[in-house]
Amino acid sequence: MTSAESFCSTSFDYVIIGGGTAGLALAARLSEDPNIVVGVLEAGEHIHEMPEVSVPGMMGQALGNPKVDWAFSTVEQPAVLNRKIFSPRGKGVGGTSALNFLVYQRASEEDYNAVEALGNPKWNWKDTFLKYLMQVETYVPPTDPEIANDPHIGYTTDYHGTNGAVKASFSAWFNDHHAKFMDALLNMGVPINRDTGNGRNIGASVGPISVDPATMTRSHAATAYYTPNADRTNLILLTGAHVTKILLETPPGEPVVATGVEFSKDSQKFTVRPKLEIILSAGTFQTPQILELSGIGRTDVLTQHGINTILDLPVGENLRKYPLLSRNSVTKSNSVPEDHLTLPFIHEISKDSATFDSLRDPAVLEQQLTLYKTEKKGLLAGSITAYGYLPSEKLFDSEDFLDLQKQILQDTTLTATPSLNKQSAILKKWLPDPNHAQIELLQFPFFLSFGPLPERQEGKVYHSIMIIGLHPLSRGSVHIKSADPFSSPEIDPRYFSNPADLEYMVSGVKFVRKLMRTEPYASAGCKMYDPPEKSAGTNEDLSDDEIRDWCRTRVISIFHPIGTAAMMPKDDGGVVDSSLKVYGTKNLRVVDASIIPMEMSTHPQAAVYAIAEKASDIIKAARA
Numbered sequence: 001m002t003s004a005e006s007f008c009s010t011s012f013d014y015v016i017i018g019g020g021t022a023g024l025a026l027a028a029r030l031s032e033d034p035n036i037v038v039g040v041l042e043a044g045e046h047i048h049e050m051p052e053v054s055v056p057g058m059m060g061q062a063l064g065n066p067k068v069d070w071a072f073s074t075v076e077q078p079a080v081l082n083r084k085i086f087s088p089r090g091k092g093v094g095g096t097s098a099l100n101f102l103v104y105q106r107a108s109e110e111d112y113n114a115v116e117a118l119g120n121p122k123w124n125w126k127d128t129f130l131k132y133l134m135q136v137e138t139y140v141p142p143t144d145p146e147i148a149n150d151p152h153i154g155y156t157t158d159y160h161g162t163n164g165a166v167k168a169s170f171s172a173w174f175n176d177h178h179a180k181f182m183d184a185l186l187n188m189g190v191p192i193n194r195d196t197g198n199g200r201n202i203g204a205s206v207g208p209i210s211v212d213p214a215t216m217t218r219s220h221a222a223t224a225y226y227t228p229n230a231d232r233t234n235l236i237l238l239t240g241a242h243v244t245k246i247l248l249e250t251p252p253g254e255p256v257v258a259t260g261v262e263f264s265k266d267s268q269k270f271t272v273r274p275k276l277e278i279i280l281s282a283g284t285f286q287t288p289q290i291l292e293l294s295g296i297g298r299t300d301v302l303t304q305h306g307i308n309t310i311l312d313l314p315v316g317e318n319l320r321k322y323p324l325l326s327r328n329s330v331t332k333s334n335s336v337p338e339d340h341l342t343l344p345f346i347h348e349i350s351k352d353s354a355t356f357d358s359l360r361d362p363a364v365l366e367q368q369l370t371l372y373k374t375e376k377k378g379l380l381a382g383s384i385t386a387y388g389y390l391p392s393e394k395l396f397d398s399e400d401f402l403d404l405q406k407q408i409l410q411d412t413t414l415t416a417t418p419s420l421n422k423q424s425a426i427l428k429k430w431l432p433d434p435n436h437a438q439i440e441l442l443q444f445p446f447f448l449s450f451g452p453l454p455e456r457q458e459g460k461v462y463h464s465i466m467i468i469g470l471h472p473l474s475r476g477s478v479h480i481k482s483a484d485p486f487s488s489p490e491i492d493p494r495y496f497s498n499p500a501d502l503e504y505m506v507s508g509v510k511f512v513r514k515l516m517r518t519e520p521y522a523s524a525g526c527k528m529y530d531p532p533e534k535s536a537g538t539n540e541d542l543s544d545d546e547i548r549d550w551c552r553t554r555v556i557s558i559f560h561p562i563g564t565a566a567m568m569p570k571d572d573g574g575v576v577d578s579s580l581k582v583y584g585t586k587n588l589r590v591v592d593a594s595i596i597p598m599e600m601s602t603h604p605q606a607a608v609y610a611i612a613e614k615a616s617d618i619i620k621a622a623r624a
């Protein structure tokens, strides 16, 4: 830790903006060379002791807490009844890795290969992602015989790392409905996949979590990459430092040079000027904000806020938000912000089932705290355990699927720009693929208590099955809404603006209904709570139109926004090239989730770490 004055007088080689998931991984790797000096500017603070962050069973409880969450919200979303949707983002050392739900999974090989197919040589499963995903992790299989012998869990050493910074292990507590969920999926013809780490993310699986099994606490960017290296004299982190702008110079006929970073700490303005590069790792919402504040973005957006355009690039935006663009702008406006959607399907379950909600009872909490502290076991050492990754064939009957496929194939908005065209070619190939998941189910052993939900009734016990749309076709935008660097960005994901996204969610709801009627779930006495039965006590389902209405009322984000500074060829609307450098600049890169050009079929944190590890090799090679 240091003062702002001393930070600014340090002769840095690199300054990284954002001490989050990617930023700290990159900082740790770059500072391995003692001759290289790395500075990190983080707007939030270093929170050392916060059980809501470190204790697995308390995950989600820090959401909305301004100490660790920017707690953004979207603008009104027209296709979902004009609702504004909560969009949390981690604030502080560790960023969103300190706030997330700990799911530590990998997508399918094809998802990673799609990054290369979109114009990024070598960014594929074999050459990049598998290598760096292994490099990031220390994978620890369960040792507790009861868990280790669970027929649903397995792993292949060939695909997992043993020496990485992030610990990937297994929940120490499995809820009463875990096995029912897995076996009901199996009985519905969804095969068990004992390890999704091998590039096959389909079927029913038990996923690892980002938890250090030695302490049974969250393993995140701060604990994995920063704390172990905090004594390096060449790695300097300044917290409470809100970056307001990157200073750019424009030598005639040459690429733009990033010469400094302006930031505010304790209401005072400072500037730091590194020797080599500036790297933006402020995340999917704030990386585009800082680029735009610095004069990199769409001219019409910047002009609206009185900012001079230095580089006209499609930062944080999407064609369909601006239907009246000139032809010239249309060809540039292909960047692809998008997000995974989710619906919590809540059931009332038997009163004697233990769920995370049991911790609301002070007596249970005290007993579980003792168990956690003394044996690292029990509810507080537990997490989400069970997943189902479903392809279209499990979600639709063949006639309905053909209709939907036809609708998607004929949708000209999906081919309106070069990047959308390339993306939709890939997405259309995956639609009928029995080995490619379109919907993820995730069993949450508690009443998922954010979003517009009905009252949780005291004395009743619930579990939630999250239905997640993995390959949304809707595209949105993130822009500054003011030239004030302290105002929140305008987030407009345009959820359900493509009607096919709604149809996939409806298919997910209907699938979960069938799942609950399949053994062994069927005999567990679970009652539909939300969505409700058609009329109380009938066990009769809502009609498709009623489910559509319910989806519009309930849909929220599962918080995986990407693509606001997409890595793609410039002519396709990319913001960074495949070395993560911002087009037209000499020494400005982006390293975070915003560069991922298309949503992958899983939760993104492992991929974000892998991107940061690869970025450090790219940056080291550029110096050599």
Ligand SMILES: Cc1cc2nc3c(=O)[nH]c(=O)nc-3n(C[C@H](O)[C@H](O)[C@H](O)COP(=O)(O)OP(=O)(O)OC[C@H]3O[C@@H](n4cnc5c(N)ncnc54)[C@H](O)[C@@H]3O)c2cc1C
Residues within 6 Å of the ligand: 017, 018, 019, 020, 021, 022, 023, 041, 042, 043, 044, 063, 087, 088, 089, 090, 091, 092, 093, 094, 095, 096, 097, 099, 100, 101, 102, 103, 104, 105, 241, 242, 243, 244, 281, 282, 283, 284, 286, 290, 558, 559, 560, 561, 591, 592, 593, 594, 603, 604, 605, 606, 608
């Ligand atoms: C509630 C929630 C649950 C999630 N659950 C999972 C999960 O279970 N599994 C999974 O794989 N993924 C999950 N994710 C997503 C995943 O955690 C993120 O995609 C990933 O951590 C993003 O990393 P990043 O490096 O892009 O950004 P971040 O980790 O958010 O880092 C950005 C950093 O930049 C800082 N910053 C921003 N603006 C400024 C500024 N102006 N000046 C200085 N610093 C700034 C921020 O404070 C932050 O520390 C979840 C996300 C959320 C919000």
